[in-house]
Amino acid sequence: MPVRNFSLHHFSSSAVPAWKKVVVQMISGPKQVVFCDFDGPIVDVSERYYQTYLKGLLAVEQAFGEQRDRLPLPGRATLPGRATLPGRATLLALRPLSKTQFWQMKRSRVPDIEIAMRSGLPTELFQPFMQQVERLVNHPSLLRWDRLQPNARAALKRFRAGNFRLVVVTLRHPRQVQDFLSAQGLEHLVDDVYGVLDIHAALANRVELKCKLLAKAIAQQQAQGFITQNSWMVGDTEADVIAGQTLGLSTAALSCGVRSTAYLKQLEPSVVHNCLMTAAQNVIDALTLKAA
Ligand SMILES: [Mg+2]
Structure with missing residues (x-):
């Protein structure tokens, strides 16, 4: 580096x-x-990091939905989360934290994986989520929140x-x-x-x-x-x-x-x-x- x-x-x-x-x-x-x-x-x-977190969750959910839709029906049961339930809204059952909750956890150094899990993200999708966060956090549309x-x-x-x-x-x-x-x-x-x-x-x-x-x-x-x-x-x-x-x-x-x-x-x-x-x-x- x-x-x-x-x-x-x-x-x-x-x-x-x-x-x-x-x-x-x-x-x-x-x-x-x-x-x-x-x-x-x-x-x-704080707002940029929170918006990045929200967009990261959304991106993972979208990618997950697309992956699910490409799989034949029997294969969908092998995906993490609630993949077998119909409808995009219940695909992963995500529960995004409020900004206050999110920022309080960041300030107390709660590990990112715990924040993700408390948001309803299956552990299997933590790495893709963090990749999205790293990809997004410096995007100009998010830097404007600084x-x-x-x-x-x-x-x-x-x-x-x-x-x-x-x-x-x-x-x-x-x-x-x-x-x-x-x-x-x-x-x-x-x-x-x-x-x-x-x-x-x-x-x-x-x-x-x-x-x-x-x-x-x-x-x-x-x-x-x-x-x-x-x-x-x-x-x-x-x-x-x-x-x-x-x-x-x-x-x-x-x-x-x-x-x-x-x-x-x-x-x-x-x-x-x-x-x-x-x-x-x-x-x-x-x-x-x-x-x-
Ligand atoms: Mg500093």
């Missing part, structure tokens, strides 16, 4: 020429970096007003990050983006991949003369907390994303906050205190 830095150094280059940035840095001194995850702290992905977290804009402005350098480290594809920030008019508030080219990486949320990416981000920010000592990693999953801890950063875990407060506390981050705004205030206060 490619781990590739896709730093978008020139997000705001049209607004501020590079020489001006250098002059500003010479006057104000090197900037302190704060590392921040994307999905969870900045983006609410929403900006309610106070994320204010939080990013707070970092900017405090003269901090906000560096996004995410397992999302950098183009998706750029498109979202651009659509929201937030490019000028993010200084750098480190993402991965594999569009399946965000769903898989592999800890070791996040560690490699954060290590690369720290090394490159240091090489550019920015301050990463005493820095923080802000994120909403175990991948963010463990990556930050592994690399010696303070960690702020946010409960507004895809993990519950109870789960995040087990990871023993430096702090748990409910949103990026409270984390921003806390991180800025902590860093200002250390610099004093």
Whole structure:
């Protein structure tokens, strides 16, 4: 799986020429970096994940129905679920969860197979269901469900007003990050983006991949003369907390994303906050205190 830095150094280059940035840095001194995850702290992905789940169930049911219709009558009895019952509505007897139920289970790390089974999906169809989820989750028609977290804009402005350098480290594809920030008019508030080219990486949320990416981000920010000592990693999953801890950063875990407060506390981050705004205030206060 490619781990590739896709730093978008020139997000705001049209607004501020590079020489001006250098002059500003010479006057104000090197900037302190704060590392921040994307999905969870900045983006609410709950509706996209829920819509993906619903469409995944529907796709499996349709494929199942088509497969059933191609089989001779005696063969239909060998299919899982209620295949021998007539009518599409009762083919699999699916019972989709409400969004609240679904998201609560995701936040508590209920395994996907259990979520599928509680939705009425036979275990034999779990793999086809997950294949549909992976196929669908990055489709543009579903990406449009992504929403900006309610106070994320204010939080990013707070970092900017405090003269901090906000560096996004995410397992999302950098183009998706750029498109979202651009659509929201937030490019000028993010200084750098480190993402991965594999569009399946965000769903898989592999800890070791996040560690490699954060290590690369720290090394490159240091090489550019920015301050990463005493820095923080802000994120909403175990991948963010463990990556930050592994690399010696303070960690702020946010409960507004895809993990519950109870789960995040087990990871023993430096702090748990409910949103990026409270984390921003806390991180800025902590860093200002250390610099004093
Ligand atoms: Mg996240």
